Amino acid sequence: MQRQSTGYLFVLPALMLLAMLIAYPVAYTALLSVTDNQGEYVGLENFRRILAARATPIAFWNTLWWVFGSIVFQVVLGVLTAILLNQNFRGRALVRSVTLVPWVVPGIVAATTWAWMLHTEFGIINYMLTAPGLIDEPVGWLTNGRTVMPVMIAINVWKMFPFVAIMVLAGLQSIPNDLYEAARIDGASFWEEVWYVMLPQVRMVIVAVTLLLVIWALNHITIIYAITRGGPANRTLITPIQIFRTAFEGVQFNQAAALSVMFFGVAIVVVFVYIKTLASSGDQP
Amino acid sequence: MSAKAETLKRPGLGRPLIIVGSVLVVVVCLFPFWWMALSSVKTLRELYTIPPIWWPEAPTWDNYRKVLFESNIPRYFLNSLVISIGATALALVLAVFASYGFARFNFRGKPLLQSFVLVGQLLPTAAIIVPLFITLRVLGLVNTYWGLILVYMIITLPLSVWMLTSYFKAIPVELEEAAIIDGASRLGCLLRITLPLSLPGIVSVLVYAFVTTWNEFIFALCFATDSSVKTLPIGLAEFSTEFNTDWGAVMAASVVMTLPIALLFLSMQRLFIGGLTAGATKG
Numbered sequence: 399m400q401r402q403s404t405g406y407l408f409v410l411p412a413l414m415l416l417a418m419l420i421a422y423p424v425a426y427t428a429l430l431s432v433t434d435n436q437g438e439y440v441g442l443e444n445f446r447r448i449l450a451a452r453a454t455p456i457a458f459w460n461t462l463w464w465v466f467g468s469i470v471f472q473v474v475l476g477v478l479t480a481i482l483l484n485q486n487f488r489g490r491a492l493v494r495s496v497t498l499v500p501w502v503v504p505g506i507v508a509a510t511t512w513a514w515m516l517h518t519e520f521g522i523i524n525y526m527l528t529a530p531g532l533i534d535e536p537v538g539w540l541t542n543g544r545t546v547m548p549v550m551i552a553i554n555v556w557k558m559f560p561f562v563a564i565m566v567l568a569g570l571q572s573i574p575n576d577l578y579e580a581a582r583i584d585g586a587s588f589w590e591e592v593w594y595v596m597l598p599q600v601r602m603v604i605v606a607v608t609l610l611l612v613i614w615a616l617n618h619i620t621i622i623y624a625i626t627r628g629g630p631a632n633r634t635l636i637t638p639i640q641i642f643r644t645a646f647e648g649v650q651f652n653q654a655a656a657l658s659v660m661f662f663g664v665a666i667v668v669v670f671v672y673i674k675t676l677a678s679s680g681d682q683p
Numbered sequence: 684m685s686a687k688a689e690t691l692k693r694p695g696l697g698r699p700l701i702i703v704g705s706v707l708v709v710v711v712c713l714f715p716f717w718w719m720a721l722s723s724v725k726t727l728r729e730l731y732t733i734p735p736i737w738w739p740e741a742p743t744w745d746n747y748r749k750v751l752f753e754s755n756i757p758r759y760f761l762n763s764l765v766i767s768i769g770a771t772a773l774a775l776v777l778a779v780f781a782s783y784g785f786a787r788f789n790f791r792g793k794p795l796l797q798s799f800v801l802v803g804q805l806l807p808t809a810a811i812i813v814p815l816f817i818t819l820r821v822l823g824l825v826n827t828y829w830g831l832i833l834v835y836m837i838i839t840l841p842l843s844v845w846m847l848t849s850y851f852k853a854i855p856v857e858l859e860e861a862a863i864i865d866g867a868s869r870l871g872c873l874l875r876i877t878l879p880l881s882l883p884g885i886v887s888v889l890v891y892a893f894v895t896t897w898n899e900f901i902f903a904l905c906f907a908t909d910s911s912v913k914t915l916p917i918g919l920a921e922f923s924t925e926f927n928t929d930w931g932a933v934m935a936a937s938v939v940m941t942l943p944i945a946l947l948f949l950s951m952q953r954l955f956i957g958g959l960t961a962g963a964t965k966g
Contacts, residue, residue, distance in 0.1 A: 404869060405788025412781035412840060413796060419815075419837045420803045426814035482704045485695050493705045495952055496712050502948045503716075504898035506916040507937045510923060511719045514930050520731050522718055529734065556711070588695060613805050620900040624920050638809030645813045646905065654813050662810040669805045673798060 424662070430655035444656035453632055453640055454657070460547065461636040464622075465615045467551040468558070472611055473604065475555065476562020481592060483563065484570045494567075501560040505620035512553045513625050516540055540625060543633045550622050550634055557621065558611065565607050569600035602675070609672040616665055637661050716941070723747070723934040730931055746935035755910050756936055759918035762907075765828055766914060767896040770835035774892055775885070777836075778843035783873050785844070786851035787859075797848075804841035808901055811837075816905055826909040834902050839892040846891070850884030851877055887954040894944055915940045 434440045448454060483494050500508065515522050516539040524536040539549045573596065581595050597604075619638045622628065628635035628643065635643075641661060645654035696704070722730060724742040750756050785797060815834060816825070824830030858880075859872040867875070878885070900916045907913045913921075919940060922933050 402788070402790040405784045405790040405793075408784025408788065409781045409796065412777040412844060413799070415777060415836060416800065416803050416840060419833070420806060420811065421799075423811040423814035423818065426818070427811060430814060430817075478704075479708055482696065482701065482708065485701055487698075487701050487705070489705070493709060495949070496709050498948070498952075499716070499945070500712050502894060502944060503941050504900075504916055504919075504944065506898075506900050506919050507719075507941050508715070510919060510933055510937055511715045513923075514722065514934065515715060515718060517930075520733065520735070522735055525733065525735050556715075560712070610805075613807070617805075617807050617809070619809065620916075623904075624900070638807065641809045642812065642901070642905075645816070651813050651817070658810040658813060661807065665805075665807045665810065666802070669802055672805065673801060 427655045427658050427662070430652050431659045432656075434652055440652075444652045445660075448644070448653040448656050451653075453635060456632050457635045457637045457640040460632075460634065461616070461638075463547060464551060464554075464634075464636050465612055467548070468554045468615050469608055469611045471551070471555040472559045472562050473608055475559040476607075477566050477597075477604065479559065479563035480566035480570055481596065483567050484596075494564075497560045497563055499560070500557050501564075505557065505618060506624050508553060508557050509621045509624035512556075513540065516549060541630055543630060546626060546630065546633050550625070553621050553625075554615070554618075558614070562607050562611070566600055566603055569603035570596055573599045606672065606675055609668060609675060612668050613665065613672065616661075616668075719934050719937050719941075722931060723938050725931055727929075727931060746929075746931040747939075749929075749932045750935045750939060754918075754922070754932075754936075755913070756915070756918050756922075756939065758910065759913050759915045760939070762828075762912055763897060763914040763916075766831045766835065766912075767893050769828065769832040770839050770896045771889055771892040773832060774836055774839035774843045775889060778840060778847050778888070779873070779878065779885075781844045782847035782851050783877065785848045787856065800841045800844050803837065804845060806837075808837075812901070812905055815902075819906060825906055826912050828912060830906055831903065831912065831914070834906055835896045835899065838895055838899065838902075842895070843888045843892055846888050847881070847884060850881045854880050883954055886951065890947060890951045890954065894947065897944060 431444055432439060432441060434443070479497060483490060483497070516524075518524065518536055518538040518541065521536075521539075523539070524533075527533045528536060537545060539545050577595050577599070578591065581591050586594065616638060619636065619642070622634050622636060623639055623642070626634045628639045637657065638661065641654050641657050644650050644657060648654075695701075721737075721739070723746050724744070725736065725739045726741070726743050726745070729736050729739050781800075785793065819825045819830050819834070822830075824833065854877055858876050859867075862872050862876055863869075898916065899914075900920070903914045903917050904920075907917060919933070919936050922929075922936050
């Protein structure tokens with residue numbers, strides 16, 4: 399009953415705006431990456447220079463560390479929380495709402511609050527660890543090169559595990575009851591039920607959420623940028639922050655664009671794997 | 684084999700484990716906020732003491748006075764409000780039409796255009812920040828409300844289209860067919876039938892888009908450098924240096940910034956969670 403042209407009319411305004419805001423800048427980035435300040439074509443010179451920069455390999459390894467460290471704990475803690483919230487107990491609705499709070503609050507608020515809690519002299523964390531004698535003297539969590547990245551990852555995990563929990567919980571609640579009944583007839587214990595019924599059933603949700611977390615870990619740089627700006631001594635410098643600083647602190651737009659192109663290449667692969675995963679999980683009954 | 688009646692009872696976590704787990708989750712999630720609120724009513728001397736004071740003797744509103752009357756925070760609050768509402772509303776209008784087009788029509792290139800929308804939602808912002816900045820500068824939109832509202836469309840529009848399409852698809856097409864037989868136009872169908880029926884979807888899209896733009900940091904940092912358009916997240920980041928990190932004031936500003944989001948979220952929670960799980964796992 400529908401005519402094709404009417405459909406186009408409906409989607410056109412939004413898509414034109416998106417093309418202007420996304421497709422055009424992406425193309426422009428590609429152009430910037432092979433030209434110099436005056437707009438002259440310089441081939442791969444910008445790529446060569448940014449790859450030769452000392453910070454680039456550091457940022458690359460930091461990014462890997464940041465992404466994998468974050469998602470492993472986010473997924474494990476998120477799934478455990480989802481299993482807990484899938485139990486029937488009084489006050490479950492309340493616990494569920496509370497769980498989402500870290501995810502809803504602004505990243506910058508999380509960053510400043512944790513920065514204060516991790517304050518070397520007057521932070522509550524150092525007090526909680528020194529008072530019972532868990533550590534001998536206060537640790538400079540945000541200034542010590544060895545602790546700063548794990549601390550950033552911990553804050554990111556705190557911020558994002560609620561999202562995993564709520565998505566996995568939705569998956570758990572859609573598992574048909576007869577699967578549990580079958581497991582019970584076989585005399586499965588709770589943890590066997592978790593392992594053989596729940597986890598296989600929500601496998602696709604976990605895969606999709608994990609890919610989404612990878613994309614978001616590459617996207618959301620608020621926590622690191624607001625607390626350390628990539629310091630101390632580039633210990634928390636990740637690639638998106640390097641792009642940002644190359645462009646706006648170093649005013650090297652073309653080199654930043656070259657780095658963006660490479661970063662974009664990696665990110666788009668993850669995005670496509672995510673879309674394929676969504677599509678294939680949609681095919682299943 | 685001990686296949687007694689009790690094994691047919693659904694096994695669960697033991698009660699102690701549930702209690703311990705729940706308490707742990709609640710404490711981990713809420714402690715930072717409690718500490719934030721507590722720090723915001725402490726005097727300078729109470730903030731900088733060891734051991735920390737768990738319950739201030741004389742709570743003070745000084746930090747709030749400083750934030751609300753002696754800083755730019757109220758102005759930033761207003762900016763945030765204008766920009767978030769603008770970006771959310773504009774995205775919603777465009778998304779309603781686009782989603783209706785995607786949900787009700789078949790046309791060539793539809794799957795491709797839909798994946799383009801999804802890619803847009805997932806695109807790493809850092810990768811396009813440089814050309815966006817140059818473009819906005821050429822258009823004279825750096826440091827304007829319109830500049831930020833436009834840029835926030837990148838975040839809110841794909842998200843709104845994606846969520847609304849699945850809501851519209853869930854509404855039976857027969858209702859519209861009946862209306863068309865009665866002489867309604869497509870636009871009439873959308874505005875009089877589909878839109879009112881998807882009100883919960885609309886609300887959850889609004890909340891989600893509003894919260895996302897309210898919290899956004901990186902775009903605001905690049906495109907709003909003048910205090911007449913700076914948003915709250917930038918104000919908060921600035922606060923830590925402006926006052927040589929007056930932690931009491933920073934915590935008070937954090938409370939001011941978190942409250943609207945917390946209230947919005949708590950009042951719309953059911954819709955919010957429903958919309959979230961529908962939008963992100965289903966196609």
